[in-house]
Amino acid sequence: MAAFLGGSAAATGRFFFPNVIYEPSQKFNAGPxxxxxxxxxxxxxxxxxxxxxxxxxxxxxxxxxxxxLGCTPSWFDDQGRFRCPCHGSNFNQGGDVIAGPAPRPLWRAKVELAATGDLIVDKAILEDLPGKRDNPPFFISLNA
Ligand code: FES
Incomplete structure (x- = not known):
């Protein structure tokens, strides 16, 4: 009986300390x-x-x-497209699929301009829908 109650108390106590996975921040400063x-x-x-x-x-x-399926495409400047080495998907500079099996455009990450003029990128917030991805917070308009 004492072993049963001790085990139950230990299990109940363990319940109050859940497993937590600490991952690196998805936000980074990409410089000026x-x-x-x-x-x-x-x-x-x-x-x-x-x-x-x-x-x-x-x-x-x-x-x-x-x-x-999650491979890393490469950018080909001379062709103006991203090409995936795994199964041949091609994407234009905007991220739209122009060839291959990829079912949807590449994801854009949230961007913001810091007071210092640095670009802050947050990979935890993503968008791929045309119209939405072309506006804040996924696009910063710059007057060149
Ligand atoms: S993972 Fe890119 S085409 Fe299959």
Whole structure:
């Protein structure tokens, strides 16, 4: 009886200390917006798995994860497209599917401009719908 009650008390006590997984923040400072030229930047590809893309209208961040099965596409500047090495999906600079089995566009991450002029990217908040992804908080308009 004492072993049963002791075991029950221990199990009840353990219930108050749930397992917690501490993951790194999905938010990072991508540096000064001014440091990005028009085009696709791979500066944060290895460290954050994100491309920073600047156009003549503004800037946005795209998650470098293929929407088919999750491989990392590569940017081909001469072809103006992202190409996935796994099953051949192609995406244009905006992230739209132009070839292959990928079922939906690439995801864009939330971006904001810090008071210092730095670009803050938050990969925890994503959008891929045309219309929504082209507006804040997934796009920052810049007057070039
Ligand atoms: S994972 Fe990219 S095409 Fe299959």
């Amino acid at each position: 917006v001014k440091s990005y030229d028009v085009g696709v930047s791979t500066r944060w590809l290895n460290e954050q798995r994100v491309w920073i893309i600047r156009t003549d209208k503004g800037i946005y961040a795209m998650w470098a994860r293929c929407t088919h």
